[in-house]
Amino acid sequence: MNTGFYIAQQVINAISLGSLYALVAIGLSMVFGILRMTNFAHGDMMMVGAFGTLVLGWLGLPFGLAFLGGIAIGAIAGVIVERTAYRPVRGSADVTLLLTSLAVTYILENLGILVFSSSPRNFPIPDWMNEALQFYDGQITFTQINVATIVLTAVSLGFLGWFVTRTDAGLGMRAAAEDLGAAQLVGLDVNKLIIVAFAIASGFAGLAGILWAAQSGIVEPDMGFTPLLKAFVAAIIGGFGSIAGALLGGYILGALEVFIVAFLPSEVSPYRDAIVFALLIAFLLFRPNGLLNRTQEVKL
Amino acid sequence: MRPEMRFAIGLALAAGLATSAYAADDTIKIGAPFNVTGALSSLDAPALNGAKLKLKEINDAGGVLGKKLELVIYDTKTDPTVIASVASQLINQDKVPVAFGFTDSDSVLALGPIFQQAGVPFITPGATSPKLPEQIGDQVFLACFGDNVQAAAGAEFVAGKLAGKNVYLLRDNSTEYTTLLAKYFEEAFTHNGGTIIGRDDYKSGDKTFTAQITKIKAGAKPDVVYVSAMPDDIGLIVKQMRQAGITQPIVGGDGYDTPLLTQVGGKASNDVYYSTHAYMAADSTPGIQKFYTDYKAAYGMDPENAFAALGYDTLGLIADAITRAGSTDPAKIRDAIAATDGFAGITGSITFPKDVRVPAKTVTMIGVKDEKLFLAGEVKPTFIPAP
Amino acid sequence: MSRAAAFVATIVAVAVVAGLVAILPQLVNDYIVRVVIVMCISGVLVASMGLGNGFTGVFSLGHVGFVAVGAYVSGILSLSQAAKHSYLPDLPGWLSGITLPFLPATIVAGLVCVVLALVVGAPLMRLSGYFVSVATLGFLIIVNVVLINAVDFTRGARTFTGVPLETTLRWAAGWLVVTVIVLARVVYSPTGRRYLSVREDVIAARAVGIKVLPARLSAFTLGAFFAGVGGSLYGHYLGSFSPASFYMAYTFALISMLVIGGMQSISGALVGVVVVTVLSEVLRNLERGLDFGAFAIPPLYGASQIVLGIIFILIMIFRPSGIMGDREFGLGRFVKRKRA
Structure with a gap:
């Protein structure tokens, strides 16, 4: 097999995986930027979004509508969690926020099991999405889902870029991320901004969840946890709290994961997750602000 | 208090x-x-x-x-x-x-x-x-x-009905079941004269197997790919392999015995074979x-x-x-x-x-054709690896 | 507390525990005894977790990583020769030749964790807030990956089994007493006050000449020792385990005990263990469904976890320092209690 094609194929794989990580990491970073909260329950919005789409599909909605509905359900779930669990502890110690979100994860996953059982379920998608595109005699292959993932990620990013630079709510969110107290002082409705931030972050997670389910073909209650851990790594590599950083981190992580397995000897590939998390620790130690974020006090 | x-x-x-x-x-x-x-x-x-x-x-x-x-x-x-x-x-x-x-x-x-x-x-x-x-x-x-029996049955099925000599072995390295099954398969298959021409690992819960798949395509062409997998993952693995153009038979153990194989795999699940406990279908035994x-x-x-x-x-x-x-x-x-x-x-x-205290049972081999399961054979293996 | 009073209190406490341990198996059946053993093991783990997480304020999510190392190290050391031959044939010669009794194996497991904690903690204890939480979570994940891949030593993802079942109520309660005494000695000493000042205000602590890194690192390391000990107790209680036993689910279970009880006191850790364990057992039996004859509640498996999660959040909202906060139990009227 031609080495050039092999590399090209792996790059495509990396972009597709990286897009998903980026979608999750952006929401994580957005919430962190405003509330300084490491939101473990963020991954569960993927599960909520995917199950939302699945249920709407059962109710007879065409896939496109179910898809949009799933994103909306993810966004609503995020807002509900913020309103019921996070707002009462807002402003508490870092650890309190972190632990609250851990408990929310625990509840949501078990709720998912109670309602849907923990058996994975088939996630039906339209046939065209499964179609494989082959180039150069099948030496480069990718599917319509990969294309859809990349396109939808790009569209969402475009929307987010427009939102945070061109709308009042978006500008307010950035102000809140800069300094929550000051934003409140100048009269911004912080509660509303935080709700908007959670809606967007969770909607993105819902989208990632649906795409994840479409790629893997199944939905299950704990589907969000592993991507969430990876999104943490992505967000921190990029600079926790920075949207652009999360985007960059997502693609770097996607590339790293694919390349470790593709280009290193097979004795190394089982250690992929160890390498990824060692990188995370290295970043925390030597470059805690990541690649793009402004300086914050995190070390002694 | x-x-x-x-x-x-x-x-x-x-x-x-x-x-x-x-x-x-x-x-x-x-x-x-x-x-x-x-x-x-x-x-x-x-x-x-x-x-x-x-x-x-x-x-x-x-x-x-x-x-x-x-x-x-x-x-x-x-x-x-x-x-x-x-x-x-x-x-x-x-x-x-x-x-x-x-x-x-x-x-x-x-x-x-x-x-x-x-x-x-x-x-x-x-x-x-x-x-x-x-x-x-x-x-x-x-x-x-036991897994040794079903792996041996799978190995004999590959060498016999599928006439496979060179097998690529892909396994989930995160569970006892999948690691043991792969080990027993290798023992039985090489004992019967076959060759394992390559092997790779993944972890249950992975959603993209493209890196592993690209590697399979990069090396010498195997006759059969044996994938030791858990139920949650197999539909996806099969789908991604077929999409990437791996057309050889895919064989595995009773982890494949889930509706997800054909639901998620769709037509990609054709030409997949697995060892399991019973042929579960509408045209099976009355029981x-x-x-x-x-x-x-x-x-x-x-x-x-x-x-x-x-x-x-x-x-x-x-x-x-x-x-x-x-x-x-x-x-x-x-x-x-x-x-x-x-x-x-x-x-x-x-x-x-x-x-x-492990029962002597016949192993059922199931195949998939036109996205439907069929009884591909019943095997009582002659060589069984020691537990 | 004066020295003499503290001494008396310790003696009384030890006597009470010894008495309970002696009579309990006569009073209740084996199931309850087992629940108590699990409580003692959890007590060792949660109290030691509270040392770093509560007293120095460095919230580590990696404690279970040390528990895993402790379980595997002690397991390898105390496996019989025959078991080693059949389960771990590729073990290096110097390890396959030795079989240690329970106590030395447990202590060695703790010491291995101490070394590991020094190596890991030296860089990580420089971090603060959620950064240290995420970094230690990374440590836990790395331990998990290494355990799965170090097949010669751990059998990989396959079940590690054949560990002699030696964790009796006596052993578990004995180690719990040792843990509590050692931790209490450390926490209510000048060292312990350094921990508190480091937690409350890093800059002020440094200003008065307290070295932050050694304070955090010593707490982390001591905690790791007892995590290793607890891991050994756990391994010798069940006799078999796998890397999956020591991962997120166990981490959440221990954290919920610590947080619900209150992480700023040793009593809090113990109260959390008792409350969460009893609650889980009761809920676990309730969720099987109730039959009142006239009407029946169908089983709702998983409901116990949800109730526990909601209690956790309510504690976070209304009592973020847990049931006990920073209070400790005295021995009531036996010993006159003063603030440390």
Whole structure:
């Protein structure tokens, strides 16, 4: 097999995986930027979004509508969690926020099991999405889902870029991320901004969840946890709290994961997750602000 | 409140709760610890559902020894400490004379020693590690064949029907089942003269296998790809392999026995073969047809995987043993289980050879054609790797 | 507390525990005894977790990583020769030749964790807030990956089994007493006050000459020792375990005990263990469904976890420092209690 094609194929794989990580990491970073909260329950919005789409599909909605509905359900779930669990502890110690979100994860996953059982379920998608595109005699292959993932990620990013630079709510969110107290002082409705931030972050997670389910073909209650851990790594590599950083981190992580397995000897590939998390620790130690974020006090 | 007092209240609560469980004498209690929640629930829950179906059948037919059977079900939450507590609860509080449960060896190993010590027999419907009984002791039985048997059957099937000489071995390295299955397959396949031309690992829960797949395509072309996988992953692996242009037969073990294989795989699942406990389809044996219909009627869906049928058979096996023992004495039930000869289950006939507590069962090979399952063969392997 | 009073208190406490341990198996059945053993093991783990997480304020999510190392190290050391031959044939010669009794194996497991904690903690204890939480979570994940891949030593993802079942109530309660005494000695000493000042205000602590890194690192390391000990107790209680036993689910279970009880006191850790364990056991039995004759509640498996999660959040909202906060139990009227 031609080495050039092999590399090209792996790059495509990396972009597709990286897009998903980026979608999750952006929401994580957005919430962190405003509330300084490491939101473990963020991954569960993927599960909520995917199950939302699945249920709407059962109710007879065409896939496109179910898809949009799933994103909306993810966004609503995020807002509900913020309103019921996070707002009462807002402003508490870092650890309190972190632990609250851990408990929310625990509840949501078990709720998912109670309602849907923990058996994975088939996630039906339209046939065209499964179609494989082959180039150069099948030496480069990718599917319509990969294309859809990349396109939808790009569209969402475009929307987010427009939102945070061109709308009042978006500008307010950035102000809140800069300094929550000051934003409140100048009269911004912080509660509303935080709700908007959670809606967007969770909607993105819902989208990632649906795409994840479409790629893997199944939905299950704990589907969000592993991507969430990876999104943490992505967000921190990029600079926790920075949207652009999360985007960059997502693609770097996607590339790293694919390349470790593709280009290193097979004795190394089982250690992929160890390498990824060692990188995370290295970043925390030597470059805690990541690649793009402004300086914050995190070390002694 | 002082800690001792809290402690005392806690104990009183737990003890009160424990004694409140009303014991009726007109039933025979059978312990049923299963991981209904937690990581293993997608395998354990169907097994329990299957068993409940059998329970209803037995009781509707009048029960055993003139008494109704009663399942004492506990959710062990995929937590070894809960499993150990439940094991003790079943023996000391509920005083069950026999129990069955679990689909993985971790759980059985956490519970087994406590049953062994108490001299109460335990049958696992789905933990296919053939080492289990010897690891724990003479009270523990398998109702399914061991992984060494199904791997050997798969190896003979590959060399025979599929005429494969060179196999690429891909395995999930995160579970005991998949690592053992791959190991036994390699032993049996190379013993029969085949060659493993490449191997790679992934981890259950991975969603993209493109890196592994690209590697398979980059090397020498295998005749067959053997993938040792868990049920949650196999549909996706098959789909991604076919999309990437790997057209060779894909072969594996009973982890493939889930509707997800054809649902997720779609037409990609064609030319996939696997070893399992029974051919589960509408055109199968009458026993399985009935099981299929009843399961759907009771739970609103097709059986999720082979463990449902194994749970069904295991309770049948226990009822049969109690009948033959003519008593609810644990020691007599144990001996009756060990003496089981030709119990006709829907997953095949169960016989325990003398002093072996893993049944000699025929392995069913299933294939997929036009997105439908078909019976590809029944194999009784000639060479079986040592457990 | 004066020295003499503290001494008396310790003696009384030890005597009470010894008495309970002696009579408990006569009073209740084996199931309850087992629940108590699990409580003692959890007590060792949660109290030691509270040392770093509560007293120095460095919230580590990696404690279970040390528990895993402790379980595996002690397991390898105390496996019989025959078991080693059949389960771990590829073990290096110097390890396959030795079989240690329970106590030395447990202590060695703790010491291995100490070394590991020094190596890991030296860099990580420089971090603060959620950064240290995420980094230690990374440590836990790395331990998990290494355990799965170090097949010669751990059997990989396969169940590690054959560990002698030696954790009796005596052993578990004995280690719990040792843990509590050692931790209490450390926490209510000048060292302990350094921990508190480091937690409350890093800059002020440095200003008065307290070295932050050594303070955090010593707490982390001591905590790791008892995590290793607890891991050994756990391993010798169940006899078999796998890397999956020591991962997120166990981490959440221990954290919920610590947080619900209150992480700023040793009593809090113990109260949390008792409350969460009893609650889980009660809920676990309740969720099986109730039959009142006239009407029945169907089983709702998983409900116990949800109730526990909601209690956790309510504690976070209304009592973020847990049931006990920073209070300790005295021995009531036996010993006159003064603030440390």
